[in-house]
Amino acid sequence: MPPAELAARPTDDVDLIAAWQAGDERGASELVARHAKALARFLSGAGAPEADVDDLVQETFIRAFRAIGGFRGQCQFRTWLLAIGGNALKDLGRRMARRRVVPLDERIAARDGDPQQRAEAGEAEERLQQGLGRLPRMQREVFLLRAQQGLEYEEIAAALETSTGAARVHYHHAVKRLKEWLQ
Amino acid sequence: MTEDHLQDAKLRRFAERLGQRAADRLDVERTADAVLQRLRNETPRKRTVPHWWSQPSWLRVAAAVALMTGAGLVWRLQTASPHAAHYVADDLRDLTTDQLREVLGTLDQTLAEPSAIEPSEDDLNGLTTEQLERLLQSLEG
Numbered sequence: 001m002p003p004a005e006l007a008a009r010p011t012d013d014v015d016l017i018a019a020w021q022a023g024d025e026r027g028a029s030e031l032v033a034r035h036a037k038a039l040a041r042f043l044s045g046a047g048a049p050e051a052d053v054d055d056l057v058q059e060t061f062i063r064a065f066r067a068i069g070g071f072r073g074q075c076q077f078r079t080w081l082l083a084i085g086g087n088a089l090k091d092l093g094r095r096m097a098r099r100r101v102v103p104l105d106e107r108i109a110a111r112d113g114d115p116q117q118r119a120e121a122g123e124a125e126e127r128l129q130q131g132l133g134r135l136p137r138m139q140r141e142v143f144l145l146r147a148q149q150g151l152e153y154e155e156i157a158a159a160l161e162t163s164t165g166a167a168r169v170h171y172h173h174a175v176k177r178l179k180e181w182l183q
Numbered sequence: 184m185t186e187d188h189l190q191d192a193k194l195r196r197f198a199e200r201l202g203q204r205a206a207d208r209l210d211v212e213r214t215a216d217a218v219l220q221r222l223r224n225e226t227p228r229k230r231t232v233p234h235w236w237s238q239p240s241w242l243r244v245a246a247a248v249a250l251m252t253g254a255g256l257v258w259r260l261q262t263a264s265p266h267a268a269h270y271v272a273d274d275l276r277d278l279t280t281d282q283l284r285e286v287l288g289t290l291d292q293t294l295a296e297p298s299a300i301e302p303s304e305d306d307l308n309g310l311t312t313e314q315l316e317r318l319l320q321s322l323e324g
Contacts, residue, residue: 025219028219029215029219032211032214033211033212033215036214036215038206040205043205044201044202044206045202050204053205053209054210058217061214062221065218065222124193125197125201128197128198128201132201144198144201147194147195148199148201175191178194179190179194
């Protein structure tokens with residue numbers, strides 16, 4: 001896509017990807033601008049320590065742009081990006097475990113941020129966050145993609161390389177366990 | 184609306200708010216700049232330092248070695264059979280007519296298949312040494 005056209009009208013993610021692949025850096029900048037905040041919400045919800053969210057967002061975009069040739073439009077770019085973010089978060093957890101720092105699950109339970117902010121976040125939200133930290137990774141990610149990001153099961157299944165039925169089951173198990181936890 | 188549905192809705196509402204502070208705090212412009220900077224830095228490095236084994240000259244050498252090894256194997260397989268036949272023929276020259284008849288008689292006994300053509304003792308007696316040698320060689324294939 002010619003640069004003038006890229007700047008002139010709102011474009012699909014697919015056009016921005018094509019622009020980036022053709023060497024136009026604005027394609028990549030625009031993709032970051034569109035999806036970075038949603039990615040930060042997802043990572044934070046999935047248990048990323050607040051101090052690591054910025055780095056994880058960057059790392060996820062780097063991985064996505066490196067692997068962009070493998071994106072075949074099987075789902076939306078954002079969904080694909082969130083799945084990559086989930087992998088980046090898992091790798092962070094492994095690195096922390098190797099370094100014998102506090103395990104990721106415990107870090108999820110003991111949220112960063114000052115007490116004032118934590119109080120403002122609300123008790124129920126805090127408990128939900130803790131409950132999410134206790135779920136298996138697949139249930140946690142399916143729940144967030146569905147409940148937080150509002151995605152359809154088909155979309156979630158394509159991004160996480162599972163079946164639609166399995167995504168449904170993971171979601172319902174997650175909801176059941178979270179309700180029990182919140183009560 | 185049932186209690187269960189209410190709980191589902193509440194859960195979704197909480198979930199939608201999760202991570203909002205992290206998103207608010209994220210500086211999108213700075214993130215985009217940092218991502219692009221990292222991508223710019225790594226692209227030339229990848230181009231200038233390819234793996235030594237993936238360079239075209241090494242691939243050509245590897246292909247030539249594979250070709251020569253394969254050709255050598257084929258040559259050895261093809262030349263193995265004539266050598267074996269040669270040695271057997273040499274052995275036959277040392278045998279007398281009677282010994283050759285004896286060997287052929289033994290072969291008669293081992294060829295137990297009914298369909299096989301079995302030369303009788305009378306037929307063999309009528310053959311010369313050269314004919315017996317040729318018959319033995321033909322039986323060996």
